[in-house]
Amino acid sequence: MLTLEDLEACLADRSLLREVQGNKNMKQQILGIYADSRQVLRGGLFICKGAAFRPAYLKEASERGCIAYLSEVPYPEEAGEIAGFIVTDIRKAMAAASAFVYQYEPEDPKITGITGTKGKTTTAWYLKAMLDEWALQKGEPETALISTVEYYDGRLRRDAIMTTPEAPDLHHIIRTARDSGARYLTMEVSSQALKYKRVRELCFQVGVFLNISEDHISPNEHTDFEDYFSAKLSIFRQSRTACVNLDADHAERIVKAARKSQSLVTFGRHPSANIRLNSVRQDGERIAFQVSCERFCTEFHLGMRGRFNVENALAAIAAAYVYGVPLECMKKALEETFVPGRMENYYSRDGRICGIVDFAHNRLSFEKMFDAAYREYGSYKNIITIFGCPGGKAFNRRQELGTISGLFSDYVFITDDDPGDEPPRKIAEEVEQYVELTGCPSRIIEDREKAVEAAVGMAKESEEKTLILLLGRGCEKYQQINGMSIKSAQDAYLMKKALERI
Numbered sequence: 342m343l344t345l346e347d348l349e350a351c352l353a354d355r356s357l358l359r360e361v362q363g364n365k366n367m368k369q370q371i372l373g374i375y376a377d378s379r380q381v382l383r384g385g386l387f388i389c390k391g392a393a394f395r396p397a398y399l400k401e402a403s404e405r406g407c408i409a410y411l412s413e414v415p416y417p418e419e420a421g422e423i424a425g426f427i428v429t430d431i432r433k434a435m436a437a438a439s440a441f442v443y444q445y446e447p448e449d450p451k452i453t454g455i456t457g458t459k460g461k462t463t464t465a466w467y468l469k470a471m472l473d474e475w476a477l478q479k480g481e482p483e484t485a486l487i488s489t490v491e492y493y494d495g496r497l498r499r500d501a502i503m504t505t506p507e508a509p510d511l512h513h514i515i516r517t518a519r520d521s522g523a524r525y526l527t528m529e530v531s532s533q534a535l536k537y538k539r540v541r542e543l544c545f546q547v548g549v550f551l552n553i554s555e556d557h558i559s560p561n562e563h564t565d566f567e568d569y570f571s572a573k574l575s576i577f578r579q580s581r582t583a584c585v586n587l588d589a590d591h592a593e594r595i596v597k598a599a600r601k602s603q604s605l606v607t608f609g610r611h612p613s614a615n616i617r618l619n620s621v622r623q624d625g626e627r628i629a630f631q632v633s634c635e636r637f638c639t640e641f642h643l644g645m646r647g648r649f650n651v652e653n654a655l656a657a658i659a660a661a662y663v664y665g666v667p668l669e670c671m672k673k674a675l676e677e678t679f680v681p682g683r684m685e686n687y688y689s690r691d692g693r694i695c696g697i698v699d700f701a702h703n704r705l706s707f708e709k710m711f712d713a714a715y716r717e718y719g720s721y722k723n724i725i726t727i728f729g730c731p732g733g734k735a736f737n738r739r740q741e742l743g744t745i746s747g748l749f750s751d752y753v754f755i756t757d758d759d760p761g762d763e764p765p766r767k768i769a770e771e772v773e774q775y776v777e778l779t780g781c782p783s784r785i786i787e788d789r790e791k792a793v794e795a796a797v798g799m800a801k802e803s804e805e806k807t808l809i810l811l812l813g814r815g816c817e818k819y820q821q822i823n824g825m826s827i828k829s830a831q832d833a834y835l836m837k838k839a840l841e842r843i
């Protein structure tokens with residue numbers, strides 16, 4: 342069992358420890374690590390971190406039985422008799438302590454980290470499905486997953502709290518996956534996780550870089566595009582093999598950064614790509630695409646709609662290629678995998694209205710969505726778009742999404758989407774001014790359910806077949822409003838309910 346004395350040595354070895362205060366009984370065993378005082382169990386180590394931290398949280402953790410705390414500053418009054426590990430960098434120390442407590446082992450399970458502005462979730466689900474097919478062939482347990490939609494640790498599935506969890510939760514998932522016998526874990530890696538060192542102690546057997554465009558720029562996220570891009574590129578410092586999309590913007594710079602990895606596998610349409618996309622065609626409602634590499638030249642089919650998903654599939658093929666996944670497992674996974682909240686299609690009884698629910702929430706994903714609408718849903722001549730923008734972050738989306746939706750829609754409904762501490766009406770009005778600049782008519786309906794009902798009602802009255810794009814939330818179940826997570830109906834439910842009424 343690990344003790345406080347072992348933790349002291351771990352932090353000292355990394356030059357993170359300033360001093361140890363309080364209780365000197367360093368033989369006490371550490372039974373867990375927590376960043377939320379409400380979750381602390383007896384024998385735990387408590388982390389004091391973040392702008393929202395209050396000393397009262399440490400007092401609560403102490404009362405609940407924690408034996409030590411980790412902090413950049415001492416709190417002797419609140420800590421009482423428990424030991425305080427005072428460190429130079431709480432983020433680095435939290436990652437180190439989490440890896441230490443849960444005894445992280447670099448290749449057990451093998452971890453794939455996927456980053457990019459768009460497509461992380463779908464790529465992760467595609468790759469997990471390929472690895473699961475392979476595991477089934479070999480009689481091995483299902484592989485693990487950390488995604489925006491859900492976490493699966495080899496034993497339990499649960500709704501995701503954030504794209505990449507904080508280090509204590511992350512390492513707990515990894516340890517549980519290892520104990521359950523899962524040989525692989527596929528995870529989305531957000532720019533915030535990289536910037537704030539949640540994944541610092543991990544070794545990615547494969548690090549996938551999908552694409553990049555300006556996003557998450559705000560005082561609470563990234564100060565500018567360079568800060569955002571640099572955070573994304575840092576994934577290669579801890580990746581054994583880098584998988585890079587040669588069709589991405591700034592591909593040359595991404596490839597240069599990938600030199601920090603031991604090996605590089607490229608994918609895309611580019612003639613020099615290791616995993617090369619040769620052609621894409623519509624096969625009924627499915628998409629077929631041909632891929633060639635050293636091992637094969639063959640055609641794949643996607644069960645999901647959306648030509649942009651070919652890029653995500655290609656990324657998953659590249660990662661699976663590195664692991665040696667059999668071709669038949671790749672093909673079967675792509676044909677059968679559907680991702681919740683991504684390109685979900687719902688139809689009115691007469692087929693004149695098609696509602697698409699998708700997580701598209703930034704410039705790159707909006708551009709790809711409208712491209713798919715025009716290419717794949719050509720019989721629908723009228724496009725109505727419903728979306729909102731978050732409060733307190735990603736301010737550039739208000740202009741970009743307002744402009745793109747206005748340019749390619751026949752009507753836009755602006756609604757709520759995680760307004761946070763900002764007045765929802767204020768956000769909507771900022772978006773609306775950019776829609777109006779394009780000449781597209783629009784309307785603000787803050788209540789998301791009413792916005793969907795209004796869009797369906799408008800489509801019903803139209804003489805044209807109508808495509809309704811309900812964007813931004815996918816399968817999310819909560820909205821962030823005034824510092825609270827408020828349960829809200831999922832977009833798929835709203836769309837189905839509205840279509841059933843007509």
